Each structure stands twice: as structure tokens, then as C-alpha cells.
Amino acid sequence: MIETRGLSKSFGGIQAVSNCTFALKDHAITGLIGPNGSGKTTLFNLITGFIPPDRGEIYFKGKRIDGLLPHEVAIGGIVRTFQITRVLPRMTVMENMLIAPPRQTGEKFRSLWFNPKTIRKEERENRKKALELIDLVGLSHLKDQFAQNLSYGQQKLLELARGLMANPSMILLDEPTAGINPIMIRTIMELITKMKEWGMVFFIIEHNMDVIIELCGWIFVLDNGEKIAEGRPKEIQNNPRVIEAYLGI
Ligand SMILES: Nc1ncnc2c1ncn2[C@@H]1O[C@H](COP(=O)(O)OP(=O)(O)O)[C@@H](O)[C@H]1O
Numbered sequence: 479m480i481e482t483r484g485l486s487k488s489f490g491g492i493q494a495v496s497n498c499t500f501a502l503k504d505h506a507i508t509g510l511i512g513p514n515g516s517g518k519t520t521l522f523n524l525i526t527g528f529i530p531p532d533r534g535e536i537y538f539k540g541k542r543i544d545g546l547l548p549h550e551v552a553i554g555g556i557v558r559t560f561q562i563t564r565v566l567p568r569m570t571v572m573e574n575m576l577i578a579p580p581r582q583t584g585e586k587f588r589s590l591w592f593n594p595k596t597i598r599k600e601e602r603e604n605r606k607k608a609l610e611l612i613d614l615v616g617l618s619h620l621k622d623q624f625a626q627n628l629s630y631g632q633q634k635l636l637e638l639a640r641g642l643m644a645n646p647s648m649i650l651l652d653e654p655t656a657g658i659n660p661i662m663i664r665t666i667m668e669l670i671t672k673m674k675e676w677g678m679v680f681f682i683i684e685h686n687m688d689v690i691i692e693l694c695g696w697i698f699v700l701d702n703g704e705k706i707a708e709g710r711p712k713e714i715q716n717n718p719r720v721i722e723a724y725l726g727i
């Protein structure tokens with residue numbers, strides 16, 4: 479679905495992503511691994527339009543998407559979560575869900591004037607969808623709580639549910655299990671597996687090797703901004719370049 483060609487991004491003297499060319503094949507879950515600072519988050523930022531590339535091209539389902547803004551990429555079908563969650567702490571779970579969907583008719587002043595009925599209908603539908611998604615991620619009992627009262631893992635679930643409001647066909651998860659307890663890791667993995675069975679496609683940055691091996695059909699490995707390997711989990715585990723990058727030997 480996603481393809482990049484010669485993608486590069488530097489920050490001052492640091493080449494965060496360097497001439498990266500890769501194509502996500504037909505796997506429901508693709509992994510992206512690499513040591514700290516190897517450019518994984520930058521790659522996600524480039525794909526989702528949060529930062530522009532210096533060079534290179536990005537395609538989604540054959541359509542060029544580099545140069546699009548984040549909300550345009552989201553409307554196009556790719557949503558993402560962040561390494562550090564970005565829920566709005568002083569809004570409730572429900573409110574966090576309802577600020578999400580792009581292309582709401584009510585946002586355009588003209589349609590406020592012309593079509594109040596459509597807006598009310600859309601609001602009702604959004605609320606219904608939000609409730610369903612909150613339920614899907616297991617946060618129904620917390621829907622009226624401020625997001626700041628949620629555990630870190632619950633905030634990650636909320637962020638994921640919020641992304642789903644945009645009806646994506648592809649979800650990018652940046653370290654979905656980092657900093658959360660083992661039970662919550664299970665919950666998140668089960669949720670990803672369930673959504674995969676419904677046909678959702680994932681691209682996941684993940685440090686936890688057990689998670690990667692269990693979930694992914696294919697893995698890309700970055701080191702110093704460069705793709706150093708790709709393959710099936712078992713091949714990657716035994717790849718000397720990967721072992722070297724991780725262990726520094
Ligand atoms: N906005 C930024 N400004 C300056 N340097 C950045 C920025 N984002 C990332 N970097 C640098 O780019 C490199 C890759 O970072 P990152 O993509 O976050 O790596 P990873 O997610 O693999 O840990 C690091 O050296 C990091 O310090």
C-alpha cells in the first residue's frame with residue numbers, strides 16, 4: 479500500500495532518514511524496527527505529512543501523497559498514533575473522539591448557514607460511531623472522564639480509537655506498547671489482531687521483539703536512517719547486520 483522512493487530528511491547535520499526506498503507488501507501487519515534514533519518516527523512523520531521530505535517520493539495505493547498535509551493524508555486513509563500520546567488532557571474521552579473526524583460539514587461556515595439538518599444528523603452519527611469505537615477499545619466506562627485521568631495505556635487506546643473516526647484503511651502505530659504494563663500490552667495486541675481480521679492494515683514501530691515476532695508478517699529495519707534489512711520475522715532475527723545494529727558488535 480505504502481511505497482517510498484529515495485526518501486531523505488535531515489535536521490541540521492543529522493541525516494534522520496537517508497535515501498529510503500521500500501514497498502509495503504501485502505501483509506496485514508508490517509513492522510518497522512531499529513535502534514533509538516535510527517529514524518523510525520521521522521519516517522512516520524514523513525509518510526503522514528507532519529514534516530516534508532528533503533528528497534524522495536511517497537505513494538499510497540499508487541497515488542502520490544508527499545506534499546499533502548496531515549489531515550489530507552488522514553482523509554486519504556492513513557492515520558497514526560504518536561510515540562508520546564497526544565490526547566487532549568482536559569477534554570473528556572467522548573470530547574476527544576468528537577474533535578477528530580475530518581471533513582465535518584459543520585466546520586464550513588457556509589454549510590452552517592445552509593444545512594443545519596445535515597449537521598445535526600452528522601453530529602448524531604459521529605456520536606454513535608464514537609461510542610462504538612470507545613466500546614471497541616474497552617473504554618466505555620470512562621467515556622465521561624477527562625483524558626488526563628486515564629492511564630497511559632488507556633490514553634494510547636483512546637488515541638487509536640480517535641484515529642479510527644477517520645475510517646482509515648491503514649494505521650501507523652508508533653511504539654504502541656512502550657511504557658505500558660503487560661496486561662495492557664495484551665489488550666492492545668488483541669485489539670490489533672481483531673482489527674486485522676476485519677481487514678485493517680497496520681505499519682507498526684515497535685521495540686518489543688516478542689510483539690514484533692508475534693504480529694508482523696514482514697519487517698523493515700532502519701539503522702542511521704538507512705534501511706539495512708527487510709524480511710520475515712525469523713529471517714530478521716537471525717540477520718547478522720540486524721544483530722550488529724542492535725548489539726553494537
Ligand atoms: N524535529 C527534529 N529536529 C531535530 N532533530 C530531529 C527531529 N526529529 C528527529 N530528529 C533526529 O533525527 C534522528 C532520528 O530520530 P527519530 O526519527 O525520532 O528516531 P527513532 O524514532 O528511530 O528513535 C535522531 O537523531 C533525532 O534526534
Ligand SMILES: [Mg+2]
Nearest residue numbers: 518519520561
Ligand atoms: Mg521514535
